[in-house]
Amino acid sequence: MNRHLLSSADLTRDDVRMLLATASEMHEVQRRDVKKLPTLRGRTIINLFFEDSTRTRSSFEIAGKWMSADTINITGKGSSASKGESLRDTVRTIDAMAVDAIVMRHMASGAAHQVAQWVDASVINAGDGTHEHPTQALLDAYTIEQRLGDLDGAHVAIVGDLTHSRVFRSNAIMLRTLGARVTLVAPPTLMPSGIRPWAAADGLTLSDDLDAVLASGPDAVMMLRVQRERMSGGFFPTPREYTVGFGLTRDRLRALADANSDAVICHPGPMNRGLEISADAADAARSLVLDQVSAGVAVRMSVLYHLLAGEGVAA
């Protein structure tokens, strides 16, 4: 594995398998009374978040603490960045304090790649703009496999606001690495421009008909959040119209169950209930939403362990 985790594409199938196997053991640690492992004692991890986050930041922080690393949170708002310091100066200042890892979320796509050029610490991309969020893809793969078994050959539909979704990008890459069949569903306005060459090269199927895709009985349906904070134009006329075309409504939940009784539903959160996902779907027995959160800590422990515990750059 690389020293950094910037993209799902950094990980080979063997890397992903090792990370998921480790996550499974870490998940078991989570059920113990004493959750502390000494593995990363003496390591310092900075969570540098320029964008709001509840689950990603807290799960990285808990993951680091449970492995005995010192974790420190820095948010854009409370840091010198709000005084006008450049990103380069901010991260180089942090790096000068000899930290071992920087877990970074930033609103600009490519920010983590850029920072990785500037620092000695390991950089973990916890979301960069509309680009990538590899640990989310790992925890989604982990959660689905816990319920359904090996993703190799499974059919996963990713539905919704693809244009603004880093979760989709990281997931599509990782699911293909694991051998899953991937169908992308979005209204034409939210289908990223330039996706066709990628889809053709990587074997991703594109669709704008959610009902047809659900009727084909996918093993997992991954609903994406409609990211209104990133939308400047009219991607769809009204929220109601979006729901009618692309929301996982009660009727569609039933259609999915009819087509594949074992199908599961994921959502990276936070959910817009009533917009992209109905309350019935979010709270259904086949919904893995809370399992995803629970897996988040185990998966991030696994990532921190493999990036930070071994000698220099692990083979």
Add this chain to the structure above:
Amino acid sequence: MTRADSIVPPGQPLDPDGRTVLTASDVARALRRIAHEILEHNKGPDDLVVLGIPSRGVELANRLVDLIREVEGAEVPVGSLDITMHRDDLRHQPTRAPMHTQIPSGGIDDKVVVLVDDVLYSGRTIRAALDALSDLGRPRAVRLAVLVDRGHRELPIRADHVGKNLPTSHAEKVQVRLAGHDGLEDVVRIAGGDAR
């Protein structure tokens, strides 16, 4: 750590220049004796929990529990204790995925835990295992059973039950193969080094 010994993958070819120090029947006799010793020392099978250290320690732990069942007709809880996350040499080698920790449902609180490993060398694996145990509960006592004690301790740790004391040099390698883990007949061999 038992270093190279502990990370020999299953089924790896044996060094042809090595010499056999324990045959399959030697291993069987040693384990039978250890099973008796454990029972004798504990005055029966009550409160015993046998935990193997992956990977070959788990195979040995299962065999010991089978032998105890033969001797005493009692079912002693058996499990595994992975120590990867507690190692003190993590920084000196590439990371590897931790192996499975399986604690029997009765837990280890107030039990007599018998740790089982194949080779006792520096004692660092056992140090890590003791730390891992303390995260899981508070045993009444911890005992240590090993198939081979090859000396060269770096920590004040000793085994309570030893299959075979095997004086070695640092340059030598102790190779353990177990049917059930490596899929071949049990054998313990010494390879490498000049001291014969």
